[in-house]
Amino acid sequence: MNEHPISGKRKVVIVGAGAVGSTFGYALAQSGLADEIVLVDQNDDLAHGQALDLVHGQPFFPPVSIRVGDASDYAGARVIVITAGTAQRPGETRLDLLQRNASIVGQIAGDVAGADSSAVMLVVTNPVDVLTYVALRRTGWERGRVIGSGTVLDSARFRHLLSRHCGIDSHNVHGYILGEHGDSEVAAWSMTHVAGMTMDEYCPACGRCDDWPAQQARIEQEVRDSAYHIINYKGATCFGVGLALVRIVAAILRGQHSVLTVSTLLDGEYGLGDVCLSVPCIVSERGVERIVESRLPQGELESLAASAALLKQSMGQLEGSR
Numbered sequence: 001m002n003e004h005p006i007s008g009k010r011k012v013v014i015v016g017a018g019a020v021g022s023t024f025g026y027a028l029a030q031s032g033l034a035d036e037i038v039l040v041d042q043n044d045d046l047a048h049g050q051a052l053d054l055v056h057g058q059p060f061f062p063p064v065s066i067r068v069g070d071a072s073d074y075a076g077a078r079v080i081v082i083t084a085g086t087a088q089r090p091g092e093t094r095l096d097l098l099q100r101n102a103s104i105v106g107q108i109a110g111d112v113a114g115a116d117s118s119a120v121m122l123v124v125t126n127p128v129d130v131l132t133y134v135a136l137r138r139t140g141w142e143r144g145r146v147i148g149s150g151t152v153l154d155s156a157r158f159r160h161l162l163s164r165h166c167g168i169d170s171h172n173v174h175g176y177i178l179g180e181h182g183d184s185e186v187a188a189w190s191m192t193h194v195a196g197m198t199m200d201e202y203c204p205a206c207g208r209c210d211d212w213p214a215q216q217a218r219i220e221q222e223v224r225d226s227a228y229h230i231i232n233y234k235g236a237t238c239f240g241v242g243l244a245l246v247r248i249v250a251a252i253l254r255g256q257h258s259v260l261t262v263s264t265l266l267d268g269e270y271g272l273g274d275v276c277l278s279v280p281c282i283v284s285e286r287g288v289e290r291i292v293e294s295r296l297p298q299g300e301l302e303s304l305a306a307s308a309a310l311l312k313q314s315m316g317q318l319e320g321s322r
């Protein structure tokens with residue numbers, strides 16, 4: 001259990017004031033969730049510019065303090081969101097980012113641990129699963145307090161595509177993407193449903209497609225390729241992930257006990273261990289309170305194990321280069 005008491009103030013520290021960090025700050029300010037938003041960036045001018053731009057919108061959203069801070073702010077934070085790192089370049093996979101971002105996130109995690117913070121740490125920097133593992137090991141904290149944004153956004157993309165295909169409000173389509181936030185991610189069709197019906201039951205009944213298996217494959221691939229398409233079009237993703245982060249932070253600040261596919265360290269769950277990846281987790285004020293270990297069919301279990309193996313391989317390459 002966490003030995004530190006939870007601070008009463010809803011203070012969120014965002015480390016990294018670039019496209020993702022600033023977009024998240026913008027969405028968080030409008031949500032009314034936080035009492036205080038603190039931007040930290042090694043580029044001090046960027047942090048000041050983003051903070052100033054945000055505070056000019058204060059007449060239009062709920063009261064919240066927005067300012068530039070530094071490592072001393074870690075101690076009083078409820079949530080520390082790490083978005084700092086170099087961006088994914090067109091044509092580059094998330095795992096290509098590993099060497100360039102591991103040292104950045106590791107340094108930040110070390111500074112947070114040194115501040116004796118009681119916060120939950122939320123890692124967003126890619127490749128998020130490997131860097132969540134790096135941050136967890138660097139802090140030495142219990143596993144639930146260091147989590148990654150994981151496939152919360154991928155799951156939202158999955159639900160959007162299914163809602164468009166089925167002609168149903170995305171709020172009423174329930175589904176999860178598991179595993180790596182990246183190319184080996186797994187569409188958990190066994191956990192996907194509309195009105196309590198699995199997609200294999202619902203789709204033949206709705207009459208909107210003649211070849212459901214082909215549509216399944218198309219939707220899975222489109223989810224995997226979504227980030228690449230956005231990066232090729234405009235250079236970076238920011239809006240979707242910013243909103244996904246607000247959802248995760250809401251679960252922490254409000255103690256909602258929400259089921260979200262954040263990246264967390266597995267220790268025997270789903271037959272896997274010593275790897276961070278996304279599975280359904282109950283997220284509340286102390287981070288991941290419990291992993292929901294659903295009964296997956298053999299094919300999905302094998303795909304999840306393959307995703308874990310690729311992430312472990314990346315960790316091995318990182319450790320071997322040091």
